[in-house]
Amino acid sequence: MPPSDADRIQLEPSWxxxxxxxxxxxxxxxxxxxxxxRKAAGARIYPPGPDIFAAxxxxxFDATRVVILGQDPYHGPxxxxxxxxxxxxxxPVPPSLDNIFKEIARDVGAPRPNHGCLLPWAxxxxxxxxxxxxxxxxxxxxxxxxxxEGFTDHVVDVLNREREGLVFLLWGSYAQAKGxxxxxxxxxxxxxxxxxxxxxxxxxxxxxxxxxxxQYLARTGQRRIDWTLPPRATLPA
Numbered sequence: 001m002p003p004s005d006a007d008r009i010q011l012e013p014s015w016x017x018x019x020x021x022x023x024x025x026x027x028x029x030x031x032x033x034x035x036x037x038r039k040a041a042g043a044r045i046y047p048p049g050p051d052i053f054a055a056x057x058x059x060x061f062d063a064t065r066v067v068i069l070g071q072d073p074y075h076g077p078x079x080x081x082x083x084x085x086x087x088x089x090x091x092p093v094p095p096s097l098d099n100i101f102k103e104i105a106r107d108v109g110a111p112r113p114n115h116g117c118l119l120p121w122a123x124x125x126x127x128x129x130x131x132x133x134x135x136x137x138x139x140x141x142x143x144x145x146x147x148x149e150g151f152t153d154h155v156v157d158v159l160n161r162e163r164e165g166l167v168f169l170l171w172g173s174y175a176q177a178k179g180x181x182x183x184x185x186x187x188x189x190x191x192x193x194x195x196x197x198x199x200x201x202x203x204x205x206x207x208x209x210x211x212x213x214x215q216y217l218a219r220t221g222q223r224r225i226d227w228t229l230p231p232r233a234t235l236p237a
Contacts, residue, residue, distance in 0.1 A: 046074070133148050169213065
């Protein structure tokens with residue numbers, strides 16, 4: 001992206017210090033040109049511009065303790081807000097997130113929330129990172145292969161190299177392929193099928209990743225994640 005564009009991106013400072021240079025790379029310039037062209041053609045792009053980097057804004061680099069890798073944002077109106085698997089309060093819970101909540105209830109006994117906003121997890125140190133950060137209305141995967149993957153690969157690589165004792169939750173073959181660079185001697189990597197209704201019954205339901213993540217965090221002297229979400233009324237609109 002041109003420097004003027006990079007300056008306008010409200011990326012959290014600790015992340016900008018580590019991955020901001022990548023935003024000026026040629027692949028990102030090409031991505032920016034593609035996004036501008038799609039907008040000019042009338043495409044509705046999700047999430048809204050200010051939310052594209054919301055995962056980083058909500059979870060600073062040094063605060064990150066758990067990383068959940070998604071694929072691309074939800075492509076329905078009002079769903080995507082920059083955190084993988086998450087939707088804003090008041091938006092119906094998508095099927096994959098519903099299965100995540102089922103497994104949390106089974107695994108750690110957390111009550112089912114009355115919303116699908118995962119911002120409280122992010123604020124505890126859970127980086128909710130999609131591999132592709134934008135999508136178009138009604139077109140799942142519309143922005144795959146346009147440049148986002150290189151940026152998010154860089155994010156995973158920086159976390160892998162500069163941090164220790166992280167937990168990576170890799171659900172499905174796509175996330176697992178993206179996580180191949182992770183050093184399992186430095187970090188805990190947990191793998192399971194994707195929580196989609198098409199695959200959750202093959203091993204996501206019953207995987208125990210939420211308790212396993214907390215066990216590892218406790219064993220390495222880190223604070224556990226409270227997977228219980230507060231009521232919708234306490235969250236931002």
